[in-house]
Amino acid sequence: MNRKKKKEIGNLIKKKSLWGLWGCILLILLVSSCFLFSGTWVIIYEVEDANIHPSQSFYKFTVDLTEEDIWKDHKDDIDDIADISFTFKLANTGDDTLTGRVYVSSDSVLADTAAVKSSATIILDGITVASGDTLQMTLAHYYDLLQNFDTLKNLVKSGKFTAYAIVPNAPNDMEFFDVIVVVTISGGL
Amino acid sequence: MKKLIPVFGVVLFLLMMVSTASAAKFSIGGFAGVNIPLFQEDVKSGLLFGAKGRIAVLPFLGVEPNFVYSKYGDKDFDIGGQSMSREGGTITSFGVDLLLMTPGEFSRGRFYALLGVNSNSLKRKGLADQTQLGLSLGTGFEFLPTDILGIEVRARLHGISLEGGGGRNNLELSGGLNYHFGKE
Numbered sequence: 001m002n003r004k005k006k007k008e009i010g011n012l013i014k015k016k017s018l019w020g021l022w023g024c025i026l027l028i029l030l031v032s033s034c035f036l037f038s039g040t041w042v043i044i045y046e047v048e049d050a051n052i053h054p055s056q057s058f059y060k061f062t063v064d065l066t067e068e069d070i071w072k073d074h075k076d077d078i079d080d081i082a083d084i085s086f087t088f089k090l091a092n093t094g095d096d097t098l099t100g101r102v103y104v105s106s107d108s109v110l111a112d113t114a115a116v117k118s119s120a121t122i123i124l125d126g127i128t129v130a131s132g133d134t135l136q137m138t139l140a141h142y143y144d145l146l147q148n149f150d151t152l153k154n155l156v157k158s159g160k161f162t163a164y165a166i167v168p169n170a171p172n173d174m175e176f177f178d179v180i181v182v183v184t185i186s187g188g189l
Numbered sequence: 190m191k192k193l194i195p196v197f198g199v200v201l202f203l204l205m206m207v208s209t210a211s212a213a214k215f216s217i218g219g220f221a222g223v224n225i226p227l228f229q230e231d232v233k234s235g236l237l238f239g240a241k242g243r244i245a246v247l248p249f250l251g252v253e254p255n256f257v258y259s260k261y262g263d264k265d266f267d268i269g270g271q272s273m274s275r276e277g278g279t280i281t282s283f284g285v286d287l288l289l290m291t292p293g294e295f296s297r298g299r300f301y302a303l304l305g306v307n308s309n310s311l312k313r314k315g316l317a318d319q320t321q322l323g324l325s326l327g328t329g330f331e332f333l334p335t336d337i338l339g340i341e342v343r344a345r346l347h348g349i350s351l352e353g354g355g356g357r358n359n360l361e362l363s364g365g366l367n368y369h370f371g372k373e
Binding site: 036038039040041042044046079080081082083085087136138139140142143146149150153178180182184186187188189 | 227228229230231232266267268269271273274275276313314315316317324346348351352353354355356357358
């Protein structure tokens with residue numbers, strides 16, 4: 001085979017390789033288009049104190065994200081709930097140390113603590129407030145206590161859920177207030 | 190991540206051997222810079238650093254296995270009039286980029302475009318760790334003041350898919366040094 005022919009074959013291979021390369025690049029870009037055009041948005045949802053209801057040994061409030069502007073703007077493109085956190089204040093007005101837990105459920109009418117414990121999902125455990133103290137649940141503290149994130153995430157995905165804060169002696173010896181829920185949604189741009 | 194480091198080392202070693210055998214040009218380098226989240230309200234910019242090897246398989250085509258460790262900066266939120274901070278998290282990434290380079294040396298420097306795939310381990314306090322596929326595309330310039338030393342700047346878009354859908358996109362701006370072996 002002469003040199004000219006070898007060069008022609010070499011050029012042909014190079015040309016075909018380049019087309020293959022561009023084909024791969026195009027394929028990768030097509031496959032990845034679903035996540036390359038994504039973003040995250042944060043909803044800071046303040047629960048009105050008037051919407052926190054004391055009941056038999058628990059406080060409850062319902063979070064309805066569907067009325068939030070960010071949720072409305074992205075509701076058709078939400079891929080996932082990337083993050084959720086709760087901040088609140090818990091004042092212990094009694095003589096004993098309070099220990100508390102927070103549960104979440106899609107059911108907003110659980111009647112008593114037994115129903116909450118059996119039907120709802122615990123997300124925060126080990127909350128303690130000394131007598132006469134007020135606990136500020138910060139983001140840092142929240143993530144130290146958080147559990148069952150995946151269940152919480154699936155509940156939040158529906159846009160509406162109810163949280164139950166259970167403490168012994170509530171509601172007489174405590175105040176539960178300044179509740180704020182921070183939700184990060186992930187979705188298409 | 191610890192399991193992946195030896196794998197990365199073996200891959201790098203094999204590439205060096207192949208490179209030496211075929212007398213292709215090969216370089217290793219380190220870099221550092223800033224990781225800028227794009228369209229992400231829940232994190233801030235953070236630092237990154239990494240290492241890579243590069244084989245010029247053809248005068249215009251390079252293959253680059255790489256490791257990048259990047260951080261997201263903590264995000265401060267105004268919650269009920271109080272500033273609270275959410276930890277940003279980290280990404281540990283192992284991947285391979287394909288480089289289309291300007292052939293030969295142009296005023297002792299070369300431009301290139303890159304496209305690559307990578308495996309990314311995402312960690313953030315309170316959330317389950319996840320390892321996800323990512324893609325990178327970008328551009329860079331390497332200046333070669335000597336035959337063996339290259340000074341490089343790079344802008345790389347790094348998109349990472351998330352477990353539940355959607356993704357996180359980051360713009361990585363970095364600068365670094367490369368040490369070259371062999372001849373083109």
